[in-house]
Amino acid sequence: MASSRKIxxxxxxxxSFEVEEAVAVESQTIKHMIEDDCADNAIPLPxxxxxxLAKVIExxxxxxxxxxxxxxxxxxxxxxxxxAFIKVDQVDQATLFDLILAANYLNIKSLLDLTCQTVAxxxxxxLFPVRNEWLNFTFSIANRELVLVCLxxxxxxxxxxxx
Amino acid sequence: xxxxxxxxxxRPCFESNQRKKSRSGAPSFAPINNLDDGCLMHIFSFLxxxxxxxxxxxxxxxxxxxxxxxxxxxxxxxxxxxxSDPGAFPNIESAVSAARPGDTILIAAGGSHVASNIQIKKPxxxxxxxxxxxxxxxxxxxxxxxALEFLSSCKLSNLTVKAELGCCLLHRSGRLIIDGCxxxxxxxxxxxxxxxxxxxxTGSKVVSSPIGYHGDGVSVSQTRxxxxxxxxxxxxxxxxxxxxxxxxxxxxxxxxxxxxxx
Numbered sequence: 572m573a574s575s576r577k578i579x580x581x582x583x584x585x586x587s588f589e590v591e592e593a594v595a596v597e598s599q600t601i602k603h604m605i606e607d608d609c610a611d612n613a614i615p616l617p618x619x620x621x622x623x624l625a626k627v628i629e630x631x632x633x634x635x636x637x638x639x640x641x642x643x644x645x646x647x648x649x650x651x652x653x654x655a656f657i658k659v660d661q662v663d664q665a666t667l668f669d670l671i672l673a674a675n676y677l678n679i680k681s682l683l684d685l686t687c688q689t690v691a692x693x694x695x696x697x698l699f700p701v702r703n704e705w706l707n708f709t710f711s712i713a714n715r716e717l718v719l720v721c722l723x724x725x726x727x728x729x730x731x732x733x734x
Numbered sequence: 735x736x737x738x739x740x741x742x743x744x745r746p747c748f749e750s751n752q753r754k755k756s757r758s759g760a761p762s763f764a765p766i767n768n769l770d771d772g773c774l775m776h777i778f779s780f781l782x783x784x785x786x787x788x789x790x791x792x793x794x795x796x797x798x799x800x801x802x803x804x805x806x807x808x809x810x811x812x813x814x815x816x817x818s819d820p821g822a823f824p825n826i827e828s829a830v831s832a833a834r835p836g837d838t839i840l841i842a843a844g845g846s847h848v849a850s851n852i853q854i855k856k857p858x859x860x861x862x863x864x865x866x867x868x869x870x871x872x873x874x875x876x877x878x879x880x881a882l883e884f885l886s887s888c889k890l891s892n893l894t895v896k897a898e899l900g901c902c903l904l905h906r907s908g909r910l911i912i913d914g915c916x917x918x919x920x921x922x923x924x925x926x927x928x929x930x931x932x933x934x935x936t937g938s939k940v941v942s943s944p945i946g947y948h949g950d951g952v953s954v955s956q957t958r959x960x961x962x963x964x965x966x967x968x969x970x971x972x973x974x975x976x977x978x979x980x981x982x983x984x985x986x987x988x989x990x991x992x993x994x995x996x
Binding site: 664665668671672675683687688690691692694695 | 765766768769770772773776777778779780781782786789790
């Protein structure tokens, strides 16, 4: 679209970012604000700093450009770009978690899934003997049957006391 | 492994024999704990329940609460029409096939769910969503051998399984735990194979562990068994052990194990 409206987003530390409307509505939160006519002036985002907002805008811009007909980017290329985008943040964990919080607040599902999958991969697959203080015994995670019994016991325990 | 260097920031109060670290300081120093519960649960939903989500449940109280939270369970609800909710399924077969090993499936109360020869080959936990087991019914119609067939360790809790002809639960291998359920069979069966629990496991795989017996078997606790030629039919080496019955006003509650006699 040749002329699309520009939306101004203001971060928590007062910096303003001007983006096209198509990029801004990647965020469901901002989309609802625009639909409810709250976007005449700059949209304040008190939970997002300028550093994180810049990265979020970069992500949204890339995804909007990728889906435009003229610039159709290969799915593989987009995935590779996503991996590179998030890899920069693997070094700085604080930025990664701030991105999760921002994606959650701004309700950008694809960014939230990307960042959460990254953290899950960091947690995943770490098989080693575990010492559990509450249950007071040591066991190897390789014994699947045993793990299931304990896991289902915890499930039952939580259901009794936390529901 | 490059993951090792990133680990310290994410294990607030976690002891690992491999690293031989003394327990680190206050959990609030780890940046991952700045995330709110919703985000952490979203992260945990990407982890397979066994072994990864189980590992995270051992890190601290908060992670245990979130990793075992019902929001991460799969749900079976007959009224689900479209696929908008990724965790909700219209019937038990689709939920079982979509589940990962170690997942928990919550079956909605009210009405009856069709369960015909559903084979369960991965460790799962099936829980009924009502207050009482009577509110969640799994119905196995005539023509099916069994409602549920277990080839892996599973747990059933708070459910009613009713078989019009044939058996309710067919146990092939693994450890089956039945807690607080109701098993109903035909009251005067003509076919002698109509029993609530049929176990064909041989009990050859006995795993010794500090917890106790962990071979193939069935553990039943606080379960009402109604109808059927006899409560348990075993064609393998397993036998009934430690049977206890409690007589309530209108029904009998059973506790027993089906294990390899030692």
